Amino acid sequence: MNGKEKFYDIRRRLDQKYGPVQRYGPNRVMFSDVSAVHSVLPTSNVLPKADSYDPLKVFVNGTEVASFLAITDDGKAARLKRFLHPTFSPNGVLRYESHVDHTVSELISHLRNIGPTTDLAPWFAWFAFDTITRIGFSEDQGFMREQGDIGGAGKAAQRRFAHWIFYWTVPWLDALLYKNWFVKNRKTAAQSGLVKLASRVVQDRKAKGGLGMHHDLLDLYMESGKQDPQLYTPSTILGLTMTTIHAGAETTAYTSAICMYCILRDRRVHDKLREELQSIMPATETDWELPETSVLRKLPYLEACIKESARLKPSNNIMGERVVNSDDAVIAGVPIPKGTIVAINTAGLNNNPNIWGSDVDVFRPERWLEASEEQRILMHRANITFSAGKRICLGMHIAWMEMKKVIPALIMNFDIDLVHPEEDLKQTAGVFAVPEKIKVYIRPRTKA
Numbered sequence: 001m002n003g004k005e006k007f008y009d010i011r012r013r014l015d016q017k018y019g020p021v022q023r024y025g026p027n028r029v030m031f032s033d034v035s036a037v038h039s040v041l042p043t044s045n046v047l048p049k050a051d052s053y054d055p056l057k058v059f060v061n062g063t064e065v066a067s068f069l070a071i072t073d074d075g076k077a078a079r080l081k082r083f084l085h086p087t088f089s090p091n092g093v094l095r096y097e098s099h100v101d102h103t104v105s106e107l108i109s110h111l112r113n114i115g116p117t118t119d120l121a122p123w124f125a126w127f128a129f130d131t132i133t134r135i136g137f138s139e140d141q142g143f144m145r146e147q148g149d150i151g152g153a154g155k156a157a158q159r160r161f162a163h164w165i166f167y168w169t170v171p172w173l174d175a176l177l178y179k180n181w182f183v184k185n186r187k188t189a190a191q192s193g194l195v196k197l198a199s200r201v202v203q204d205r206k207a208k209g210g211l212g213m214h215h216d217l218l219d220l221y222m223e224s225g226k227q228d229p230q231l232y233t234p235s236t237i238l239g240l241t242m243t244t245i246h247a248g249a250e251t252t253a254y255t256s257a258i259c260m261y262c263i264l265r266d267r268r269v270h271d272k273l274r275e276e277l278q279s280i281m282p283a284t285e286t287d288w289e290l291p292e293t294s295v296l297r298k299l300p301y302l303e304a305c306i307k308e309s310a311r312l313k314p315s316n317n318i319m320g321e322r323v324v325n326s327d328d329a330v331i332a333g334v335p336i337p338k339g340t341i342v343a344i345n346t347a348g349l350n351n352n353p354n355i356w357g358s359d360v361d362v363f364r365p366e367r368w369l370e371a372s373e374e375q376r377i378l379m380h381r382a383n384i385t386f387s388a389g390k391r392i393c394l395g396m397h398i399a400w401m402e403m404k405k406v407i408p409a410l411i412m413n414f415d416i417d418l419v420h421p422e423e424d425l426k427q428t429a430g431v432f433a434v435p436e437k438i439k440v441y442i443r444p445r446t447k448a
């Protein structure tokens with residue numbers, strides 16, 4: 001291993017060198033065999049999350065606030081989710097569609113006044129942040145308007161992930177340094193931009209009242225609190241508000257930005273996607289009306305573009321470690337002792353020619369559409385962009401709704417070309433492979 005090798009590339013190399021079962025540390029095994037996905041990330045009899053999630057836990061004034069990602073008690077996660085599932089379902093998220101339409105239209109109007117060149121990467125970040133805070137608590141933070149991270153909440157969310165990624169292999173060190181009594185209880189813990197923002201919106205909402213009248217997730221969390229106050233305590237509501245921003249902003253921003261880059265880099269794909277979009281909503285001289293999600297969901301090529309870019313250049317390489325909790329576990333045909341930490345090697349899965357074909361290194365959305373029924377099932381089982389099983393991403397349908405709106409809106413409202421099409425996308429080397437820059441020439445297509 002050399003110091004410059006990317007985290008994702010290391011995992012890919014381990015798969016190529018050692019095959020589908022790789023020991024990557026004392027008591028740690030990862031699998032790039034598709035049959036292991038269901039065993040490691042099952043829908044029932046869940047394997048608990050490992051203590052590598054502990055550094056993600058947050059304490060405010062001595063009390064742990066429930067960050068959904070970090071809840072290691074699966075029973076509690078399931079009880080919390082019971083209240084939320086209908087709203088986070090494919091139909092449930094449609095109640096937030098108007099928020100997404102609002103921020104997409106704002107993005108388009110800002111980009112009309114920019115150019116002839118811009119960097120699309122921060123625009124996606126500002127867009128995703130403003131969108132998730134509108135969905136979260138009906139107020140955007142003005143990131144797009146100000147073209148920056150107002151109040152430091154975006155940076156704070158990034159720092160939280162960065163902290164986790166730094167300490168996930170040594171949770172005991174995080175506990176020693178940051179979860180000791182003195183640090184947990186000091187007031188400055190409440191000063192991160194993310195905690196400040198979430199605390200402020202929860203307080204404002206309590207003061208404002210009108211429970212059940214607001215069209216956002218905070219309303220849902222507070223309503224749940226009315227139904228089960230012991231489960232949805234004030235600190236849990238605060239934690240869920242933070243999780244919404246934290247889990248929903250960067251992930252969606254990076255995944256959409258990378259997809260846009262992949263589409264722009266291949267004019268054939270770009271033109272084919274534009275054709276598909278034109279067929280459902282022709283652009284006029286002055287306008288391209290953003291279609292409803294119910295229409296966009298029926299576009300196979302759009303969906304294939306998003307899945308393919310997330311396969312080829314995933315933005316998030318979270319290990320997703322779980323602990324084997326039975327004496328007779330067999331994963332991908334290998335007996336695994338109780339207490340072993342197991343994970344899925346997504347880099348191995350995403351680059352397996354037996355699943356994706358011999359052109360596995362190529363961005364080719366068509367593979368999702370041309371596959372035989374048997375291969376399609378295999379591809380869908382191997383596709384764990386949003387994880388899998390009982391702890392699958394709660395917000396995936398929100399993310400899909402955003403991505404299926406923002407990417408078409410850009411393709412149809414602008415002519416966009418990469419400034420350096422010959423250069424591959426630079427992504428940061430760590431667990432989060434953040435797109436560093438997407439420099440483009442951008443011109444409005446319509447006159448509005």
Ligand code: HEM
Binds near residue numbers: 069244251319
């Ligand atoms: C393209 C965008 C997104 C991607 C790629 C993504 C990916 C993921 C992944 C891989 C996990 C599993 C993490 C783990 O177990 O270690 C996860 C969990 C989660 N995500 Fe997302 N996510 C996205 C968008 C969102 C959005 C928009 C929201 C909220 C509105 C959200 C909320 C959550 C929550 C609450 C969990 C924890 C679920 C649990 O532990 O039971 N995500 N996401």
